[in-house]
Structure formats: C-alpha cells, structure tokens
Amino acid sequence: VHDQVLPTPNASSRVIVHVDLDCFYAQVEMISNPELKDKPLGVQQKYLVVTCNYEARKLGVKKLMNVRDAKEKCPQLVLVNGEDLTRYREMSYKVTEMVEKRLQQLQSDELSAVTVSGHVYNNQSINLLDVLHIRLLVGSQIAAEMREAMYNQLGLTGCAGVASNKLLAKLVSGVFKPNQQTVLLPESCQHLIHSLNHIKEIPGIGYKTAKCLEALGINSVRDLQTFSPKILEKELGISVAQRIQKLSFGEDNSPVILSGPPQSFSEEDSFKKCSSEVEAKNKIEELLASLLNRVCQDGRKPHTVRLIIRRYSSEKHYGRESRQCPIPSHVIQKLGTGNYDVMTPMVDILMKLFRNMVNVKMPFHLTLLSVCFCNLKALNTAKKGLIDYYLMPSLSTTSRSGKHSFKMKDTHMED
C-alpha cells in the first residue's frame, strides 16, 4: 500500500506520504517462523533469491540473485520457498485494511507539536514560519504513526518518504534504509533528483525508455532536463516525452488513486520445458484450481479468461503471447458455488485458447504458463446494469449505440 495523502486544501500544495515495506516476503517468513529472525534469510522462487532480509544483505546477498551465487557469497544463507504467494497476499490485505481504517480517523486527529519525525533530507534546516515546511512536518508525524501502527498491529517494518508529490515521496523514502523515514523540504528537491546516478532510477522510466534515451545521448538527469523537448516528443511521442521530462525536474502532478480491489487475478508457473498438450493441460488445471479458490474468496465474478504463454527462444527478452475470450454466462453463474463442476468447461475453454496459440501438431517448447481472470464484476451485475441503463444517460446512450446492445438486453431478460 503506497501513497496515502493528507487531506489538503488545494491540489498545488500536497503532502504525500509514501510507505515502503522492507523486504516484505522475507518479513512475512520471519513472522511465520521466528527462528529465522536472526539468520540470513532468502526467499527463493525457482533458482532465484527474489528478496532477502537485511542479515543476508550484510553478507552480500542481493535481490534477484542466482541461488548458486548467493550460496557462494553466503554459505550460511537459509532459503525458504516463496513461489506460493498466498500468505504474502493475506498479510498484504491486512495492511490495506489497517491503513484504510487509520485514514478514516485522520480528519479527527489532534496533531501534536510541530517537530520532525525521522530524517530531514540533505540535513536542511526547517523554517517554522514556512507553511509548506509545517505541512510536511505534520506529514512526517503521520508517517511515523502509520509505521508504528503497522509494527504494533502486524509486526511489519518499513520506510516512509514525505514530500510534495508522489515521485519525490517515493524517491526520498529510500534515502535512509531499513525502517527509517525521511522528509523532503522543497528547497532540496533539485539536490534529491540530481543525486540519482542514472535516469533509469526515475520511477516511470523503465528499461525500454532508458535504452531509447541512452541512444539519444541522455544519461544523467541533467541531460534529460536540458534535452530539446521537440526532439524528445518526436522520439517518444508527446505523452511519454512531456511526462518524463517533467519527472526529470522532480515535477509530478499525478493524483493519488485508491487502488481498491484488484482488477485481475492470475496464477503462473515457469519451468524448463513443456512440450506436450497433456503436460500443458495438467499445468493449466493446477493453475486454474488455485485461481478458482481465490476468485471464490473475492466474491466478484470474472467475465473474461486469458491464457498466457512464453515460448522457449534463444534470447527474446520479453516474449509473452496471450489469447483471451469471454467466459460463457452459464459458467460464470456456477463460479461461486462449489457444487457444480466449473473445472471441466473452463479447462475446455483454456485448451481451445491454447490450441489457438500453439500448433500442437508441430513441436513446441514452452517455459511459462499463466491463467488470468479479469473483467471482474460485482454480483448482481445484471440488476445494477439495468439501473444504470435507466438512470445514467451517458451509459445508456453508449450501450444502446454499441454493437453489443442486444447482448445487454439478453442479460436483463435472463435476470
């Protein structure tokens, strides 16, 4: 859970609190088994140590390190398997609930004396006559309180950053690392942004964009700040160009959006080789069984299913292909109820999607399979749809003029 915001009188003087948990999976494992607490611990998925606790980091283990390299660096390293995300999801939901409850109370809080909690970035001096400073200090107290509550109620530690926008809050949250917090006062914004050694460190500039910028000779934050906007727009498109150039100045007006419940659920598994249809079917059944449990607990119903594969190919960095289709309404209806067999029709659909992507008469070699449920709708979707249809002019216009308009009517009739 990130990016909680203080109620603010106007959008131009925001105070954003970004909370970032320390090595979350490793913390969950240490809570489940306290004997691991003072040992160097890594969380393993396949042959990777995806994250590790700070004991392990002191001994040279890094995130996403090969298991072999990690063991070599640190022979005492204890490894636990983290391929099943269930317990991490459970803890994550607890954090979300806690934060939302705390946020409800925020309005009625009595704010204590105006002093900083935690670090001030760049050791800058505070001006108590500056209203922006004061507001940020109050943000630092709220951050401290949230971290306290997370530790007291759930046993989780984390960092926090407090600043005037999401980008800066996130960047400053990592300045003092583990279990500490830092507030950024406006005067030190340029210091922070120029402390980055490469533009790839700016959240929002990923692998592809960074490569593209490098090809233009842009390597430092200052390079990006001073680069011709016109040429940048030509290379990356106006949207990306304008957004990332603003980011390079530390400017980010993107709003805090409550993420709410997930938009999709998926289960995936990677492996060395899957080369027969029977093998694929077995994997798909496994993934589907777990997914059905999760979707059942969520309570909403997916209306679309997608199958994703990754083909073995010597060196194609990101090659995933997918096929998706609507879930037939009679299958959707059975989804929550345990008594009807929903596996069989779903597996049939998924195998059709599979054969649509993979020519099973030819040899094939897959290294990943994933099943995704998306287009989640609340229950009573037909009734709600009916109300919307009559009460919301814009919606009823678009649905009537759309090519699926009679399909919507069918849904209403069934109900």
Added chain:
DNA sequence: TGGGGTTAT
C-alpha cells in the same frame, strides 16, 4: 530472472 500486477495504444 519470478510471480505477480496496471495502464496506454
């Protein structure tokens, strides 16, 4: 690289 997720095109 793993096992997820979101948004834009």
Added chain:
DNA sequence: ATAACCC
C-alpha cells in the same frame, strides 16, 4: 492483443 511500466 501487445507493449510499456511497477514491485
């Protein structure tokens, strides 16, 4: 459906 981004 894919490609980019995030962790």
